[in-house]
Amino acid sequence: MTILGDVSPHAKTELFPAGGRTALSSALMSNYEAVAFGQISTSEAADRLISQVEQTVQD
Amino acid sequence: MTKRTTNRLNRMSVALIVSVLTCSTAVAPALGNELSGNISFSWWGSTSRNDKIEKIVKMFEAENPNVSISGEPGDFGSYWDKLTVRSASGNQPCAITMQSRLAPQYSDPALLLPLDDLVASGDLDVSGIDQAILDGGRGADGNLYFIPHGIFYNTIIANKTAIEATGMTLPTADWNWVDFDEYTRELSTHLDGGTLAVANNGRDIALFSAWVYGRGEKLFNADGSIGFSKETLVDYFDLWERLRQDGITEPADQMAEVGTTLETSLIAQGKVLIDTKAANQLDAIQRVLDVAVPGDQARFVDKPGWSRRVRRCHRNQRFGDRCKLQGIGSRRHGGLDQLFHPGPGSGPSVCFRQRGRYGSQPPRGPDGGSQILHLGSANR
Numbered sequence: 001m002t003i004l005g006d007v008s009p010h011a012k013t014e015l016f017p018a019g020g021r022t023a024l025s026s027a028l029m030s031n032y033e034a035v036a037f038g039q040i041s042t043s044e045a046a047d048r049l050i051s052q053v054e055q056t057v058q059d
Numbered sequence: 060m061t062k063r064t065t066n067r068l069n070r071m072s073v074a075l076i077v078s079v080l081t082c083s084t085a086v087a088p089a090l091g092n093e094l095s096g097n098i099s100f101s102w103w104g105s106t107s108r109n110d111k112i113e114k115i116v117k118m119f120e121a122e123n124p125n126v127s128i129s130g131e132p133g134d135f136g137s138y139w140d141k142l143t144v145r146s147a148s149g150n151q152p153c154a155i156t157m158q159s160r161l162a163p164q165y166s167d168p169a170l171l172l173p174l175d176d177l178v179a180s181g182d183l184d185v186s187g188i189d190q191a192i193l194d195g196g197r198g199a200d201g202n203l204y205f206i207p208h209g210i211f212y213n214t215i216i217a218n219k220t221a222i223e224a225t226g227m228t229l230p231t232a233d234w235n236w237v238d239f240d241e242y243t244r245e246l247s248t249h250l251d252g253g254t255l256a257v258a259n260n261g262r263d264i265a266l267f268s269a270w271v272y273g274r275g276e277k278l279f280n281a282d283g284s285i286g287f288s289k290e291t292l293v294d295y296f297d298l299w300e301r302l303r304q305d306g307i308t309e310p311a312d313q314m315a316e317v318g319t320t321l322e323t324s325l326i327a328q329g330k331v332l333i334d335t336k337a338a339n340q341l342d343a344i345q346r347v348l349d350v351a352v353p354g355d356q357a358r359f360v361d362k363p364g365w366s367r368r369v370r371r372c373h374r375n376q377r378f379g380d381r382c383k384l385q386g387i388g389s390r391r392h393g394g395l396d397q398l399f400h401p402g403p404g405s406g407p408s409v410c411f412r413q414r415g416r417y418g419s420q421p422p423r424g425p426d427g428g429s430q431i432l433h434l435g436s437a438n439r
Contacts, residue, residue, distance in 0.1 A: 010121035017283030018164040022139060024278060025264040032262035034301060035296055036311035046289045057283050 023056035024049075102131070102156035103138040105321045105343040128154075134320055146170075150419035157194055157205060166198030173202035211339045213265035218332040218348070220355040225249035230360050236273065240298065246332060247307045258317075258325050258334035259308040261299030266335040270295050322347050331357055 031045040031052075040048070068164065100113055109132045127408045131152055133141065139161060145151040145395055146165075155166065165171050174196075177183040185193055185206055196205040217229055230242055247256040260266040270291070277286035304306045309317075309325065317323055326334035327344045329352035336344065338359050345357050 016160060016163045016223075017279055018277050019284065020163070020239045021160045021264070024162070027261040028264050028267060032296060032299065033311065033315060035300060036259070036261065036314060038311075042300060043289075045296055046292040049292060050285055050289060053285055 016056040019059075020053070020057045023053045027052045088334040093125060094123050097127045097129060099129045099131060099152035099156055100154035100156075101133060101138075101142070101152040103133045104231050105340070107343040107346060117210060136318070136320070157208040159205070159207070162196075162205060163199065166200075166202070166204045168200070170200075171198070173204060174206060176201045178203065178206075196360060211337045213269075213335055214338045214343060215360040216326050216334050216336045216341060216357050217360050218326065218329065218352075218355055219358040220327070221254070221332050221352075222246065229358060232360065234360075236270070236298075240302075243302065243307050243333060244305070247305075250332070253330070255309055255325070255331045256307050256333060257302065258331045259299060259314045261296060261303070262314075263335055265337075267295055270298075326357065327351065 027049040031040075031049045034040045034048075035042055035045045086211050100116070102108070112132070113130060116130055120126060120128060129152075137155075142151060142155065174183060178185055183206060192207050192210060193203070195210075196207050198204050215230070220227055221227060225246065227242075227246055230238065234242065243256040246417070249276065250256060268278060271287045274287070275290050278290065280286045298387055299308065303310060309331070317325055321327060321336075321340055321343050324334060324336070324344070324347075325331040326336065327347035329348055336359075341357060341359055348355050348357055
């Protein structure tokens with residue numbers, strides 16, 4: 001709470017596009033799990049995540 | 060009852076009063092009159108939160124004997140899918156616990172009831188809420204859609220007892236990602252095969268957020284596009300892959316089995332010593348840990364990248380080089396002004412729908428739609 005008092009005057013509001021947070025959270029989970037299970041590389045996972053999230057927020 | 064608790068209850072009471080007015084058909088015409096009707100109220104959370112909310116509900120019903128509240132507790136993981144489906148069919152609960160990071164998809168006057176008039180008239184008393192926090196309940200259009208009555212931030216939860224038993228101390232608040240990597244690796248050398256240093260957060264949006272902001276980027280830009288680079292994302296995945304492959308964090312199959320409930324989390328079960336969770340989950344984690352490993356005490360520590368030291372990292376060329384060379388440092392400080400970014404760290408809220416029905420698509424006009432009114436609360 002001390003830290004909260006220190007920083008709250010500087011707090012910034014982050015705007016998520018509609019569905020953005022859910023899409024990112026879901027894509028992060030599924031794509032990292034695919035990496036951890038050896039199905040895809042981290043680079044491929046990143047490409048997939050970005051594509052999936054962009055498609056969601058654009059819909 | 061403490062003053063703080065009383066305030067919370069008062070705010071919750073306001074929330075429920077409004078819900079009666081906006082949802083039930085058998086209601087008093089104005090605040091202050093005797094209220095009547097039934098309110099369905101949904102929320103997510105652990106057993107600890109369920110117990111607290113149920114007590115609040117009973118207190119409200121005792122004060123308003125003609126009002127009944129149908130509680131609908133749920134698990135965080137499935138809560139949002141269920142809410143989305145129910146909202147699309149106009150069948151959502153009257154009072155809905157909401158979280159500000161998920162609010163944008165509801166913060167539309169076609170769906171949510173702007174509360175500015177209720178606040179202006181005094182029907183909603185927001186006098187105890189800091190203006191900056193209250194403004195966090197506004198949508199992109201500037202309307203006030205929810206009234207926060209609590210905030211939280213995500214942090215690192217550490218098993219203090221088990222860590223100190225290894226001879227190590229808890230991480231200090233000024234650690235950064237380099238320290239995080241080194242600390243968890245060193246901690247791992249003191250542990251046997253049954254306990255891991257850190258839970259695998261390669262898939263966790265809260266810690267990923269700290270990583271992104273620590274690099275001076277953001278999750279989303281103002282126009283809704285992704286605000287972080289592919290490189291930043293790949294580096295994050297690579298960090299956790301190195302930790303996983305080196306046995307510092309749990310393997311994929313175990314990670315998949317953990318699930319999303321607090322009770323099954325590895326930190327609560329005493330199977331890992333560091334994890335990222337919301338700070339206000341500490342109590343619930345401790346309750347589970349008390350059973351799993353009696354005597355172990357959990358504490359929270361700031362996430363890497365939130366410290367003034369990170370700023371120094373970039374003032375100090377040598378340390379900055381070290382950050383850069385290891386590929387896990389910050390390009391810019393992840394300073395304290397990001398600590399309470401309401402993004403992945405903001406609190407849930409209680410929302411209320413208005414009377415109205417709609418079909419497969421939510422209404423887009425001002426009439427007939429389920430409108431949601433936020434009365435924010437603390438975290439899950």
